[in-house]
Amino acid sequence: MTGVGIVGSGISGLQLALRLQQSGVPATVYSEHGIEGLKGGPPRNFPARFGPTQQRERELGVHEWEFADAQVRHWAVTMHTGEPRPLEFLAALRPPSSVVDFRIYLPRLLSAFVDRGGELVTGDHPVEELARHHDLLVVANGNRSVRRLFPADPARSPYSTPQRVICAGIYFGIDEEVPHSLDIHFLPGAGEILRLPFYSPAGRADVLAFEAVPGGPLESAGHLDADADPAGFHRHVLDLVAAHAPGLRERIDTAGFALTAPGELARGAITPVVRRGWARLDDGTCALAVGDAWITNDPLTAQGANLGSHTAFALAELITRHRGRYDEEFCRDASARLWEHARHVVEWSNAFLAGPPPHVGALFGRAAVDRRVADAFVGNFNDPVAMWRALSTPDGVSAFLADCERTAPAAAASGTTTTEGAR
Template sequence: MSIGIVGAGISGLHLALRLQQFGVDAALYTAQEPDGIRSGPPLNFVTRFGSTREREKDLGITAWASAAYDNPWMHMRIEGPEGLHFRGELPTPASSVDFRMYLAGLLEEYQQRNGTVVRRTIADGEQLAGLAREHELLVVAAGRGALTGTFPRDPARSPHPAARRHLVGGLFHGVRPPEPAGMTMHMVPGAGEIHAPTYHSFTGQVTVVLVEAVPGGPFAAVAGRDYRDRTDRFAKDALELITTHAPTLRERIDAREFALARPVDLLQGAVVPVVRHGWAHLGGERYALAVGDAWIANDPLTAQGANLGSQLAFQLADLLRAHTGPYDEGFCRTASERMWRTAQPVVDWTNLFIGEPPPQMGALLAAAAADQRVADAFVGGLDRPDAMWQAVRSPEHTDHFIAQARSVRSAV
């Protein structure tokens, strides 16, 4: 069989590496060289949870296994006069490495293992259809640009027609890690969130400061300002915003050193949460499957995009390995629906979190602030989005989750 994979994000690379292990012939198409990935601006700030790290072990990827890149704790704070705060320990430490370093390294690893990499820009559906004639099946993992038009929005699975958060952030020096070391998130009702995970980048250990602004809220002016030619202004505005809305984060900042690590280390934009149709007919007997961001774009608030992309890549690799018939409409429909069963809890949980907070969410956060057992169970759910969705989908489910967390820990 011959599989074409379009896109060298985590979904495309994990799929290519896994198929290579299975002895399945695949070609990876990417428009960028590894050095081009490294030199560009960040497109995201990814934290890879324990399950993704286990899949990396299965792939024989060891470059980012060092504990020096670990984030074992999550600190959460709901800001305000009666704010809540708690911290929880992940069952397995997460890893936070600049994704430009990570993806470039995986692309080089695939090449070193004699994987087929083709430098080609696939700019539209017509070019995609032409490429399909060279393979039995195309898998599209490139989530930005014109190719997403090949997979139209699925309105039944996409409740948000517009971005629920506008993003601005960067990699900063001058921020002391929290104690114990890990990630922090400051939630400001009606305004948005400020993420501040410890991160490993080109200049060593830095801190991501990512502002997620609710449109029209108090963070919107900062998120909507163009900082591309005024990165020093972003540091000033971010510090003022943090001073006003996240004073405990401000306590960890040395204002004299607080600055972007490099001018290129700035991210601005917005993510429209969307699920697209998972497969497309490209003419004749050729079809394309969508994975990763080409299929599902989640708001980064719950930190699930890359982790889900890796999980679906492994699931698709298993389906491709086991399949013996043609890659026709029936195969694509079945594969997409099987992967949707994995993806749906992630999508539903994220959509709930970025919408108007339901009462059970407040109850869960209050229980976590009052009881370390609940806090650890909640934070542990970051790597179990299916369980997290079950925990928040209704008040009754939340009550059960809280009671279960308390009983399990108290019995130890």
């Protein structure tokens, strides 16, 4: 047996492979698709990679796309509270997040791994068969054939049904009020509408996404056949935006609004789940789960790719420093260590699906009148541990607000400084 086998070619698997390669640990990537295959197909997701993930990419020598069309530099947040006016604030995201289609990103990482001498094996291979060939097998692919090895952990998986029905596409024809900005509209009881700039195979475009509460008014977009009736689908999408985010609708060019190409949609219903982090195979060897094989979060908090990157680096360090066999004890202990960080992401993501509790609503209210609070809140998307510490309790919000007051002179109300804040 030699080295580490990594099943899956998503961000977790590829960053793990590249990091082990840097450390001199032999690794083999098992991918359903080769480099060219990763470039095709419909969009898989719409990841935003925050500052710490980009720094890890720099360490790996694969950080590219550091240009404006692939960045989000501001967030425009709107909470539709049912009051005469919604709560709104604009915040700067420092450093900017990187928004690059995984059909561009993943082939670049896999190419780097292969070019540096890494072994790539394509096709569908049973996990039990692969484990016999490696000192350790890490499973980072969340397909159904793999998930059976890692059953759901009920203590960490509060939901048993989907909490959002997602319909997200890549479009032309949407303008920005603030350059390189993201818009998110929170619609209590209905879900969320999100728009963000995105660097896609078609170049600079925009993602428009509905995260619909099942049975709510936004769900209908996910049930229309966009291929059979593109014009009807586009009309329906525009009608939903007009009804629930009219300010965003005003920035969409009706004549120019369309998917960048047929099929540029991602749709589905996601049940958040944490699975058991390791499995004993029939021959007595063990496999360790990371990425989609381990945790599925709703994309609302945009932490999936960032958690995958963090996990890859943390696991690479555990593997490199370990002396002895990569046995059941190692897998169990490694999974527990990885959970110390991951639990903050999971608990935060699950909490946001339930809607903001009063103490978080109060934070949003302060953000709408104090730019320091708005910037600090959005900045915490770079640090999910700090974010969940702030949002999880009323005392956490109080401490967060007090810290904001100490860090800088008071800023003008966000709602009246949209243009100023963008400069």
